[in-house]
Every structure is written in structure tokens, then in C-alpha cells.
Amino acid sequence: MKIYISKNEKQTLSFAKNFAKKLKGGDIILLIGNLGSGKTIFVKGIAKALNIKKSISSPTFNIIKIYNIPHNLDKKNKIKYLCHIDAYRLKNQKDLKILGIDEILSSQKTVTLIEWANKVKNILPKNNISIQFKTTNNKNERIIIIHNY
Ligand SMILES: Nc1ncnc2c1ncn2[C@@H]1O[C@H](COP(=O)(O)OP(=O)(O)O)[C@@H](O)[C@H]1O
Ligand SMILES: [Mg+2]
Structure with a gap:
């Protein structure tokens, strides 16, 4: 931790x-x-580091979004x-299965980041990295806890 x-x-x-x-x-976070x-801010930072130019917004309504990572990386x-x-x-949570989640998660070419992962943990493979985000009394402060890494 x-x-x-x-x-x-x-x-x-x-x-x-x-x-x-x-x-x-193959990583699932x-x-x-x-x-x-x-x-979502965290996902934005990851996307930027991976050279993804498209802007990231929470896929709240479409549930899953997939971005190509440029060839140079x-x-x-x-x-x-x-x-x-x-x-x-x-x-x-079974709806994620219908959306083809198993294929995505097992792909060694894909990194998957899951917001509200606690809602679907029963259908995910075990032993993933989880990152917990906590607000505090300070408006702009967040406690970020990495488990299993
Ligand atoms: N330290 C911080 N880290 C991340 N976001 C912060 C921080 N302080 C303030 N914020 C604000 O909190 C909000 C976080 O939004 P978002 O990443 O969409 O949350 P979530 O996806 O967890 O619902 C943004 O408006 C961001 O500007
Ligand atoms: Mg979000």
C-alpha cells in the first residue's frame, strides 16, 4: 500500500x-x-502520458470508451x-459482459481503467491494482491510496 x-x-x-x-x-486499474x-482527472493524466490527444470525459452514459495509443509509444x-x-x-454488472468486457480485459495490448470498479468487482479477474481517492476537509486536497502495487 x-x-x-x-x-x-x-x-x-x-x-x-x-x-x-x-x-x-493487460493491466486493469x-x-x-x-x-x-x-x-476522471487521474485517467486524464494517464491518457496524456500515453500520448492520447483526444480529450477524456467520464464515459458515464456510454460506460466504455476505447482510445488508440499512438504508434511511437x-x-x-x-x-x-x-x-x-x-x-x-x-x-x-452482467451488462459489462454483454458490452464485451472479457475480451478487452484479457487483451495484452490494452490497459483498462475502471471508475466505480467496486460495482463490478465480481465479474473482474482477481489481483488488480486498485487506487482509492478520498476527499478531505481541504477543498482541493485528495488522499490517493494505491493497493497491491
Ligand atoms: N487534488 C485534486 N485532484 C483531483 N481533482 C481535484 C483536486 N482538487 C480539486 N479537484 C477537482 O475535483 C473534481 C474531480 O472531478 P473528477 O475527476 O471528474 O471526479 P470523479 O471522476 O471521481 O467523479 C474536478 O473538478 C477537479 O478540478
Ligand atoms: Mg468520473
Whole structure:
């Protein structure tokens, strides 16, 4: 377990950029925390580090979004796709199966980041990295806890 204190959005973005260096294909990162705790900001930082130019927004309504990672980075870390899932509005976790989640999660070319992963943990493979985001009494402060890494 590792604990990181973020003082503002920018620090969460750089924390994510740093975290991105350790990612490899097939990784599944569970993002846990209330609304507004910084999960999507973290995904933005990861996407930027992976050279994704498209802007990231929470896939709250479409549940799953997949981004191509530019070729130049591909050689270095073999990651071709970033999959961003937001399970917040998912009614039934089995619906993720229908959306083809098993194929995505088992791909060694894909890194998957899942917001509200606690809602779908029963259908996920075990032994993933999970990152917990907590708000504090300070408006722009977040406690970020990495488990299993
Ligand atoms: N230290 C911080 N880290 C991340 N976001 C922060 C921080 N301080 C303030 N914020 C703000 O909190 C909000 C986090 O939103 P978002 O990442 O969409 O949350 P979530 O996806 O967890 O619902 C943003 O408006 C962001 O500007
Ligand atoms: Mg979000």
C-alpha cells in the first residue's frame, strides 16, 4: 500500500503521469472513490502520458470508451489501447459482459481503467491494482491510496 497526498488537480495529473510509466499491457486499474474525488482527472493524466490527444470525459452514459495509443509509444510498452470504463450508471454488472468486457480485459495490448470498479468487482479477474481517492476537509486536497502495487 502506498499513500499520496495531492494538493490540487495538477498534482493528481502529475501523479497519474508518473504512475503511467509503470503500466503494461493487460493491466486493469480499479478506481474507487466518490463523485468528484478525482478518478476522471487521474485517467486524464494517464491518457496524456500515453500520448492520447483526444480529450477524456467520464464515459458515464456510454460506460466504455476505447482510445488508440499512438504508434511511437507502442514499441516501448506494447500498449495499443486505453480502455476507460465508468460503472456508475451500470444497472447490472452482467451488462459489462454483454458490452464485451472479457475480451478487452484479457487483451495484452490494452490497459483498462475502471471508475466505480467496486460495482463490478465480481465479474473482474482477481489481483488488480486498485487506487482509492478520498476527499478531505481541504477543498482541493485528495488522499490517493494505491493497493497491491
Ligand atoms: N487534488 C485534486 N485532484 C483531483 N481533482 C481535484 C483536486 N482538487 C480539486 N479537484 C477537482 O475535483 C473534481 C474531480 O472531478 P473528477 O475527476 O471528474 O471526479 P470523479 O471522476 O471521481 O467523479 C474536478 O473538478 C477537479 O478540478
Ligand atoms: Mg468520473
